[in-house]
Amino acid sequence: MTIKSLDAAELLSRNKFNIDEELAHIVLDKEKCSACKEKPCLFVCPAVLYRLDKNGEISFDYAGCLECGTCRVMCQNHGIKKWEYPRGTFGVSFRYG
Amino acid sequence: MGTEDRFDAIIVGAGPAGLACAYLLGQAGKSVLVIERGDAPGVKNVTGGRLYTYALNMLDDKLLEEAALERIVTHEQIMILNGDKSINIDYHDPAFNDGKTPPQAYTVLRAVFDQWLAEKAEEMGALVACGIRVDGLIEEDGRVIGVIAGEDEMFAEVVVAADGVNSLTAQKAGLIGDIPAHTVGVGVKEVIELPAEIIEERFNLKNDEGAARMILGCTEGIHGGGFLYTNKESISLGCVFMPSEIVEHGKQVHDIFQELKMHPAIYSLIRDGETVEYSAHLVSEAGYRGIPRKLFKEGLLLVGDSAGFVINTGYSIRGIDLALLSGIAAARAIIATGDARKVGAAYLAELEKTLLMPTMKMTDGYHDILSIPRIYSNYPQLAVGVMEKLFTVDGQTPTRIRKQIMTEIRVSGLTVWQLLKDGFKGVKSV
Numbered sequence: 001m002t003i004k005s006l007d008a009a010e011l012l013s014r015n016k017f018n019i020d021e022e023l024a025h026i027v028l029d030k031e032k033c034s035a036c037k038e039k040p041c042l043f044v045c046p047a048v049l050y051r052l053d054k055n056g057e058i059s060f061d062y063a064g065c066l067e068c069g070t071c072r073v074m075c076q077n078h079g080i081k082k083w084e085y086p087r088g089t090f091g092v093s094f095r096y097g
Numbered sequence: 098m099g100t101e102d103r104f105d106a107i108i109v110g111a112g113p114a115g116l117a118c119a120y121l122l123g124q125a126g127k128s129v130l131v132i133e134r135g136d137a138p139g140v141k142n143v144t145g146g147r148l149y150t151y152a153l154n155m156l157d158d159k160l161l162e163e164a165a166l167e168r169i170v171t172h173e174q175i176m177i178l179n180g181d182k183s184i185n186i187d188y189h190d191p192a193f194n195d196g197k198t199p200p201q202a203y204t205v206l207r208a209v210f211d212q213w214l215a216e217k218a219e220e221m222g223a224l225v226a227c228g229i230r231v232d233g234l235i236e237e238d239g240r241v242i243g244v245i246a247g248e249d250e251m252f253a254e255v256v257v258a259a260d261g262v263n264s265l266t267a268q269k270a271g272l273i274g275d276i277p278a279h280t281v282g283v284g285v286k287e288v289i290e291l292p293a294e295i296i297e298e299r300f301n302l303k304n305d306e307g308a309a310r311m312i313l314g315c316t317e318g319i320h321g322g323g324f325l326y327t328n329k330e331s332i333s334l335g336c337v338f339m340p341s342e343i344v345e346h347g348k349q350v351h352d353i354f355q356e357l358k359m360h361p362a363i364y365s366l367i368r369d370g371e372t373v374e375y376s377a378h379l380v381s382e383a384g385y386r387g388i389p390r391k392l393f394k395e396g397l398l399l400v401g402d403s404a405g406f407v408i409n410t411g412y413s414i415r416g417i418d419l420a421l422l423s424g425i426a427a428a429r430a431i432i433a434t435g436d437a438r439k440v441g442a443a444y445l446a447e448l449e450k451t452l453l454m455p456t457m458k459m460t461d462g463y464h465d466i467l468s469i470p471r472i473y474s475n476y477p478q479l480a481v482g483v484m485e486k487l488f489t490v491d492g493q494t495p496t497r498i499r500k501q502i503m504t505e506i507r508v509s510g511l512t513v514w515q516l517l518k519d520g521f522k523g524v525k526s527v
Contacts (some may be wrong), residue, residue, distance in 0.1 A: 003289070004368050005355040011287070011375035016138070018503045040344040046285045046377035048351050055204065067141060068377040069263035074340050074456040085134055085141075085265070088246075089228040095138040096288040096374045097207035 008048035020090035112402025115259030117424030123221030139211025145379035152418035165213035166203035168307025179481035183362035241396035264403035286335030314477025393441030462526030467482035472478035
């Protein structure tokens with residue numbers, strides 16, 4: 001029990017998730033994302049789920065999504081081709097909120 | 098389809114707005130269904146946060162004494178950070194907990210509070226169906242008559258969109274468009290567990306009493322600020338940022354927040370605690386001018402965050418109370434008219450009567466103050482710089498304090514003219 005700076009993965013590990021293995025609730029259009037210069041998703045996602053891989057392509061892991069919707073608001077070049085809330089019961093379940 | 102298959106109201110979302118509405122409709126004997134996508138009420142919801150009790154009392158004055166709340170706010174604090182230095186202003190008012198009148202505000206955790214309020218709504222006869230995501234609205238001749246969830250269709254005289262700041266329901270109904278990036282903040286929060294007695298000792302609190310703190314100067318100059326609320330056995334520490342400025346700044350939300358957590362003035366308050374949750378949520382930052390132009394269409398009402406009902410004055414943030422008020426207003430309108438065609442106008446009238454709209458109108462100007470970029474960097478630097486000069490004693494002949502302050506204004510990247518202009522704007526705005 002001590003306070004320290006935690007990376008996003010460590011923080012997410014404190015949460016309760018029920019991951020929808022069958023269906024991603026956010027889907028990217030890789031071509032549009034690679035053409036996007038600003039890539040705001042890399043900075044604004046509180047869970048740091050948008051990452052640049054070695055080839056400079058955006059990858060996104062929907063499993064740790066906190067469902068805040070910031071990426072949806074900030075994605076100006078329509079790289080997010082689908083943004084829905086997870087299906088009923090799936091996704092994060094805050095125990096404190 | 099016969100009217101017996103149809104609800105008087107279907108409410109999308111089991112937050113305070115939707116549940117307040119369900120509570121009153123149930124109490125009035127109306128058939129009401131609340132549909133919540135989380136597997137329990139509140140599990141998708143996040144607050145800073147605090148609840149101002151007047152709104153819960155307006156819903157039902159018997160609720161407060163059994164409400165699932167954390168601590169009575171008796172310490173209102175404003176903290177200003179610059180570098181590793183800090184100023185903390187602590188306004189302590191025993192009248193906030195005099196034992197005679199209801200306490201003005203409590204700290205609150207939403208997974209706990211919303212679950213409790215849902216139980217109360219159910220006791221009044223509302224149906225609360227969890228684990229179901231509403232996928233769309235059913236419309237007939239431009240009138241909303243029900244909702245679609247997966248394969249199921251459900252019908253009602255009135256549908257209430259209480260699905261929060263990212264209201265997909267309001268968007269699908271065409272009442273709001275895409276959310277403009279500059280009208281919202283992204284908030285992140287850690288809940289840090291600590292024993293009650295340690296919280297009380299560190300914040301100088303009596304049993305059951307708590308502190309609410311706004312933090313300025315912790316966002317690296319980005320439009321935004323931090324917050325800290327003491328719960329019974331945890332501390333809610335968080336930070337809100339304007340997302341468009343985050344991108345320009347080129348640093349992750351998460352990183353700036355972790356630095357706030359490790360700031361010496363914050364760390365000493367949460368030391369030896371354990372982070373038990375990390376959450377994030379959008380919050381409307383536009384105040385009165387962020388309210389959609391149309392808050393209803395035939396058969397549909399917008400309440401709570403879906404309607405942009407949030408007030409940020411910089412020293413206090415209100416959302417849950419306004420959500421409750423709007424839910425109350427919607428229920429009253431539905432009870433009074435029972436008619437999809439008339440309910441919208443009645444709802445607007447009730448929003449005036451509950452004083453929600455007048456309050457939002459009156460606080461509209463705060464948005465202008467909070468839009469001054471200097472508030473997030475230069476002014477915290479100036480405030481801390483002046484304090485540093487006041488409290489430095491080094492045995493040398495001191496310079497006149499007036500002169501030192503002028504130096505600090507310059508060092509902070511400000512001019513006296515700028516100060517006067519911003520001061521004038523501030524006075525004019527409020």
